[in-house]
Amino acid sequence: MEPGQVVVARIGRPHGIRGEVSLELRTDEPERRLAPGAVVRLQAPRGAAPGPSTLTVERTRWHQERLLATFAGVSDRTAAEGLRNGLLSVEVTPEERPEDPEEFYDHQLVGLAVQPLEGERVGVVAEVLHSGAQDVLVVRRDDGREAMVPFVSALVPEVDLTAGTITVADRPGLLDPED
Known part of the structure; x- marks a missing residue:
């Protein structure tokens, strides 16, 4: 596409x-x-x-x-x-936004830096998957591994398109599934 x-x-x-x-x-x-x-x-x-x-x-x-x-x-x-x-x-032009300020187009999320509430960048959003229950962010970690993060406000409290970041409330096993 x-x-x-x-x-x-x-x-x-x-x-x-x-x-x-x-x-x-x-x-x-x-x-x-x-x-x-x-x-x-x-x-x-x-x-x-x-x-x-x-x-x-x-x-x-x-x-x-x-x-x-x-x-x-x-x-x-x-x-x-x-x-x-x-x-x-x-x-869809890059500046265009959905009418609801809490919604985003996939292309706006892909490439954003992912950071936990406390800490430094851990990777970038590589893809957005659409499932029946909720959308899921596929995070390509800087170490090459992938993490799957449900795109819900409890786990993703902030998306800042201007800064190019997504903040994730890191829960055990969420961003680092092998730890």
Whole structure:
């Protein structure tokens, strides 16, 4: 994926016969990122036939607890099936922030220095994993090992984008799992 691109959804199975698809959201802002008229980049799944590189959202609607979407030019179930498992991404400028001040985009966290409440830098955020329960920061320690830190306020009380740091409340085994 290109720098500045943020994945907002994975296309699921078709819904009905008129080209509508279900979306597995990877954004907390679907109404902003997938609004009618929005142009999203499509990363087709491996092995898929070549297709469009961008899609224009025609409409979205909630059905039970799933977001369904219709894209311009995708008018039947066969065309919708061809999009299945594709990733949708949007361009996000480095200065852009989510509306909630307690939320961050993954690209803003990756590369930040990690330091315990008391002490010096121990590493950097290498990746953000999204699991069902909560997000997890993968910390690449300066000694080459990795630590997994649940991204919850009790363990990560401060994120300072200006200073380029994340403060972690070091609990035994959290930042140094082998100690």
